[in-house]
Amino acid sequence: MNTTKKRWLPLLAAIMLVSLVLSACGSKESGSGAEGTAEKPVELIWYTIGTPQKDVNAVMEEVSKYTAEKIGVTVKMTMVDWGDYAQKLQVATASGEPIDMMFTSSWAFDYVQNARKGAFMEIDELLPKYGQGIVDALDPAFLEGSKVDGHNYGIPANKELPAQEVWRFNKQLLDKYKLGTEGIYSLDSLEPLLKTIKENEPDVYPLAVDKNQAPYVPYDYVIEKLPMAVSLKDSGLKVVNVLETPEMKAALNTMHKYYKAGYIPTEAASLDSLTDVQATGKWFMDRATSQPFADNLWSASYGYPVVSTPASEALIYNWSVMGSMQAISANSKYPEKAMEFLNLLNTDPVLRNMVDSGIEGTHYEMVGDNVMKNLDNSKNYDMPTFSLGNLFITHLNETDPADKWEGFKTFNDAGVEAPLLGFNFDTSKVTTEIAAVQNVKEEFWAALMTGTVDPEEYLTRANDKFKAAGLDKIIEEAQRQIDEWKASK
Amino acid sequence: MKDIGRNKMMLLMVLPATLWFIFFSYLPMAGMVIAFKEYRYSRDGFLASILESKWVGLQNFKFLFSTNDAYIITRNTVLYNAVFIVLGLALAVLMAIVLSEIVNKRLAKLYQTGMFLPYFLSWVIVGYFAFSFLSVDRGMVNQIFAWLGFDPVSWYTNPAYWPVIIVVVFLWKSVGYNSVVYLAAIMGIDKSLYEAAMIDGANKWQQIRNITIPMLTPLMTILTLLAIGKIFYADFGLFYQVPRDSGSLYPVTNVIDTYVYRGLKTTGEIGMSTAAGLYQSFIGFILVITSNAVVRRFNKDNALF
Numbered sequence A: 001m002n003t004t005k006k007r008w009l010p011l012l013a014a015i016m017l018v019s020l021v022l023s024a025c026g027s028k029e030s031g032s033g034a035e036g037t038a039e040k041p042v043e044l045i046w047y048t049i050g051t052p053q054k055d056v057n058a059v060m061e062e063v064s065k066y067t068a069e070k071i072g073v074t075v076k077m078t079m080v081d082w083g084d085y086a087q088k089l090q091v092a093t094a095s096g097e098p099i100d101m102m103f104t105s106s107w108a109f110d111y112v113q114n115a116r117k118g119a120f121m122e123i124d125e126l127l128p129k130y131g132q133g134i135v136d137a138l139d140p141a142f143l144e145g146s147k148v149d150g151h152n153y154g155i156p157a158n159k160e161l162p163a164q165e166v167w168r169f170n171k172q173l174l175d176k177y178k179l180g181t182e183g184i185y186s187l188d189s190l191e192p193l194l195k196t197i198k199e200n201e202p203d204v205y206p207l208a209v210d211k212n213q214a215p216y217v218p219y220d221y222v223i224e225k226l227p228m229a230v231s232l233k234d235s236g237l238k239v240v241n242v243l244e245t246p247e248m249k250a251a252l253n254t255m256h257k258y259y260k261a262g263y264i265p266t267e268a269a270s271l272d273s274l275t276d277v278q279a280t281g282k283w284f285m286d287r288a289t290s291q292p293f294a295d296n297l298w299s300a301s302y303g304y305p306v307v308s309t310p311a312s313e314a315l316i317y318n319w320s321v322m323g324s325m326q327a328i329s330a331n332s333k334y335p336e337k338a339m340e341f342l343n344l345l346n347t348d349p350v351l352r353n354m355v356d357s358g359i360e361g362t363h364y365e366m367v368g369d370n371v372m373k374n375l376d377n378s379k380n381y382d383m384p385t386f387s388l389g390n391l392f393i394t395h396l397n398e399t400d401p402a403d404k405w406e407g408f409k410t411f412n413d414a415g416v417e418a419p420l421l422g423f424n425f426d427t428s429k430v431t432t433e434i435a436a437v438q439n440v441k442e443e444f445w446a447a448l449m450t451g452t453v454d455p456e457e458y459l460t461r462a463n464d465k466f467k468a469a470g471l472d473k474i475i476e477e478a479q480r481q482i483d484e485w486k487a488s489k
Numbered sequence B: 001m002k003d004i005g006r007n008k009m010m011l012l013m014v015l016p017a018t019l020w021f022i023f024f025s026y027l028p029m030a031g032m033v034i035a036f037k038e039y040r041y042s043r044d045g046f047l048a049s050i051l052e053s054k055w056v057g058l059q060n061f062k063f064l065f066s067t068n069d070a071y072i073i074t075r076n077t078v079l080y081n082a083v084f085i086v087l088g089l090a091l092a093v094l095m096a097i098v099l100s101e102i103v104n105k106r107l108a109k110l111y112q113t114g115m116f117l118p119y120f121l122s123w124v125i126v127g128y129f130a131f132s133f134l135s136v137d138r139g140m141v142n143q144i145f146a147w148l149g150f151d152p153v154s155w156y157t158n159p160a161y162w163p164v165i166i167v168v169v170f171l172w173k174s175v176g177y178n179s180v181v182y183l184a185a186i187m188g189i190d191k192s193l194y195e196a197a198m199i200d201g202a203n204k205w206q207q208i209r210n211i212t213i214p215m216l217t218p219l220m221t222i223l224t225l226l227a228i229g230k231i232f233y234a235d236f237g238l239f240y241q242v243p244r245d246s247g248s249l250y251p252v253t254n255v256i257d258t259y260v261y262r263g264l265k266t267t268g269e270i271g272m273s274t275a276a277g278l279y280q281s282f283i284g285f286i287l288v289i290t291s292n293a294v295v296r297r298f299n300k301d302n303a304l305f
Helices: A001-027 A054-070 A085-094 A111-117 A126-131 A132-137 A140-145 A171-176 A188-200 A246-261 A273-278 A292-303 A335-347 A348-356 A376-380 A402-412 A426-451 A455-469 A471-487 B004-007 B007-034 B047-052 B059-064 B068-101 B106-120 B122-136 B138-148 B159-187 B191-199 B204-229 B236-240 B247-253 B257-263 B268-300
Strands: A042-049 A072-080 A103-106 A155-158 A163-168 A205-207 A220-221 A228-231 A237-240 A282-288 A306-310 A325-330 A364-367 A369-375
Touching: A001 A335, A042 A085, A042 A335, A054 A072, A072 A335, A085 A111, A103 A335, A111 A325, A126 A132, A126 A335, A126 A471, A132 A155, A132 A335, A132 A348, A163 A171, A171 A306, A188 A205, A188 A246, A188 A282, A228 A471, A237 A471, A246 A426, A246 A455, A273 A402, A282 A292, A282 A306, A282 A369, A282 A376, A292 B191, A306 B247, A325 A335, A325 A455, A335 A348, A348 A369, A426 A455, A426 B059, A426 B068, A426 B247, A426 B257, A455 A471, B007 B047, B007 B059, B007 B268, B047 B122, B059 B257, B059 B268, B068 B106, B068 B159, B068 B204, B068 B247, B068 B257, B106 B159, B122 B138, B122 B159, B159 B204, B159 B247, B204 B268, B236 B257, B257 B268
Parallel strands: A042 A072, A042 A103, A205 A282
Antiparallel strands: A103 A325, A155 A325, A163 A282, A163 A306, A220 A228, A228 A237, A364 A369
16 A cells, blocks of 8 residues: 555655646735835736837837836736737736736627726726826827727827828829829729729739728728718718618729729738738738828838829728827736836937837937938837827838828818717627627628629619628617717717 | 555556546536626635626526527537547448558558548648638639639639538548548457358458448447537537638538627627537436447447446
């Protein structure tokens, strides 16, 4: 008996070891006390969106030195790639992983939904106390427009406020055929240009469209890419099925006409992105959401000149206000420190530029007052500027006009508020219907919006299925909430 | 206690698998309660979130049955899987027998490896393989059609061809792997059985029919029973990546897993996706029990339990 026991010992020890390791993974409790000072800084864990960069840790070390001195925090940044961000963060927040600050937006890791689920900390009190600098720096429309059920849960980046749709052109082809963009505005006005390109450049997509795009119609969607919408001209805020509106019908007919004429890629309805043709330059025009001086940005990133011309008015939508935000996690141990950090990030040019461009001398160098130039090493630290807070205090690039941020301010001031700005649909009463409608949308949306199928036939089919899936019930619920919201304004 | 002492080497060998099952199958099973809750986050971590979330009864299951899509997705899932089970079994056994009869062992290994390889490819890659064949402008099939003077076919918008394409792609990817399992079983069959049969004058076909197949029956039954347990689970990659998520193909490619994914990817309601998973395993459980009972009635030795 005794010998058996002894032989069991290694096994027992192994089991204990495993459980020890497992439990050690779970709890990393740090004692409190006089923390958050320059001598004993606290570590903030920060999740941001973008392709993970090689030099993140090196830069964050520098950042931490600076922030430890200033506000007594160090920063550990985890980058999650564009396509994975929403899902990874969904799981991380649902399982209660330690996070202090994270990127959120209307288009990746949905801000409103996750605020309602309790992923973010409400910051109504923290903001004036530790983030006064943010309140001063931001256009009030940002904080007002990003309220969920009357509370703020995130800090929008100070950037362009309205969204404006533009037609973008590959300038090489525009010049080659001496085409002008005067009079180009509506979808129908594109035809002669597309025709020229189709006839002369068989390898080029005349109108580059992928499955994520939909023709612009003057409606404000209750939920992006689901058919409930309010007309921009309707002050009565009546929710309609956008697929039944004359504007959408006309646009879809035109798209189908273009598709049949071969102006649109044949595989458009299953094309994930246009990155390939953008790299090779084998496209003539497409539609995009713009910001001031965006042509410079596009030309620089594609490596050939791109020009654009407006395709819609500049309007402030919910989704454009919430295009890039930083939120404090509901389970953050140091919410005050996190807010202090975000405040510094949005007001202190030294910190903001370090986070954005890396270490001076390694990743970039200054070539003028407030103008910088990327060095070769910048490819190891190439961050999406818009996702990391206040744009207006970042350095300019050499190609930027000196009055870049003035241009942004003018653009922001000229923006017109969309009818549903500030309204957030609470879907909790219609989750079942939304899941069903979502499936119908996936079935028809891309095929219709890219012009691949004949709207005469498919629109009726889609609308029948939408109705069967409960679209009317969602519209009714949305209408009820919008009426309440309108009355309370 | 004595038994443990006697079998300790054996027990030690199953220990890793046991631990794996405890940590990744049995412990998480408690999470089933989420299917009956409206899951909301609590700042005190995951367990607190589960406990504090509100009970909603069967609310989360409703979206699975709320439209007439419920019929289509269930039909697609079950029928495709049934075809996969039947054809997969037949082809895998056939391939295993053919491979075992090839005299040149070097060639047999070559074929085996060639058939095995697709199993290791991710569905995303397989999806692009299929696309290089079926693309409207640049696909190989349409180029051959053009050469022969046929009209090009818009594969990704025409549902009529897809039941066949899906089945072919699935078999191409999985048969190699399964045939290796059967091949291993064939290798394990006592050679003296064949020698005795040959002495009695049995030809190859009679040997296969009367020795190989009966010897493989227990394995076929077990693998089929296990496959039936998964009949409500569709291979997500196959039904999502290979048809390139093309909406026009949904009538023949939408299965439970893709439906759940599409319905919940924007709202991310964990309760609802848990409900879908629970529903699938529950039906699978019932099916395994029933089919096992049926097998038991005919042949007790071949049943799982």
